[in-house]
Amino acid sequence: MSNVIYRDAAVADIPQMLAVWRQFWAPQRYESNLERKIRNDPASVCVAECDGLVVGTVIGGYDGWWAWIYRVAVHPDYQRRGIGSGLLSEMHRRLAARGAEAACLIASPANAAMAGLLRRVGYKEKEDRRFSLVF
Ligand SMILES: CC(C)(COP(=O)(O)OP(=O)(O)OC[C@H]1O[C@@H](n2cnc3c(N)ncnc32)[C@H](O)[C@@H]1OP(=O)(O)O)[C@@H](O)C(=O)NCCC(=O)NCCS
Numbered sequence: 403m404s405n406v407i408y409r410d411a412a413v414a415d416i417p418q419m420l421a422v423w424r425q426f427w428a429p430q431r432y433e434s435n436l437e438r439k440i441r442n443d444p445a446s447v448c449v450a451e452c453d454g455l456v457v458g459t460v461i462g463g464y465d466g467w468w469a470w471i472y473r474v475a476v477h478p479d480y481q482r483r484g485i486g487s488g489l490l491s492e493m494h495r496r497l498a499a500r501g502a503e504a505a506c507l508i509a510s511p512a513n514a515a516m517a518g519l520l521r522r523v524g525y526k527e528k529e530d531r532r533f534s535l536v537f
Contacts, residue, residue: 404453406485408492411440411447411459418456419449422477448492450476450485460489462497462505469502474516486519494537504536 450458458476525533
């Protein structure tokens with residue numbers, strides 16, 4: 403496998419990002435916010451690029467109080483190669499650079515891949531499907 407690059411998403415990446423998401427999720431109305439999010443705050447939307455393709459995504463947000471992470475996804479053809487971990491590390495670095503001390507995300511503990519990934523990188527499981535990590 404070629405090297406994986408973690409970089410800011412660009413508006414031109416949106417079709418490939420949606421193609422990754424469609425592997426797992428039905429279309430959501432709020433996805434129409436993605437272009438605005440990328441234009442307003444490109445560093446908060448990160449993609450993993452491999453072989454010239456967008457193969458993974460992560461979105462982060464920090465409001466000065468809590469940091470939240472959304473849409474961690476890796477195309478099935480590229481899973482179990484460390485890309486999910488790499489996306490989280492990259493987003494943790496970006497959020498910490500903005501002053502965040504911890505991050506939260508919502509994931510079902512029944513999602514074995516996500517729960518396994520989160521435990522592997524040190525997240526603690528809280529109530530109500532919330533996982534958190536102190537940087
Ligand atoms: C969760 C997801 C992002 C993981 O991506 P990935 O690139 O395969 O993750 P990594 O290769 O970095 O995995 C790191 C560790 O996480 C754990 N893990 C990953 N996939 C797993 C699986 N299917 N079952 C159990 N543990 C898993 C393992 O400990 C793994 O380390 P190992 O490969 O050395 O055993 C990917 O499975 C995915 O896109 N799932 C669908 C989308 C989704 O559900 N996102 C979360 C929404 S809340």
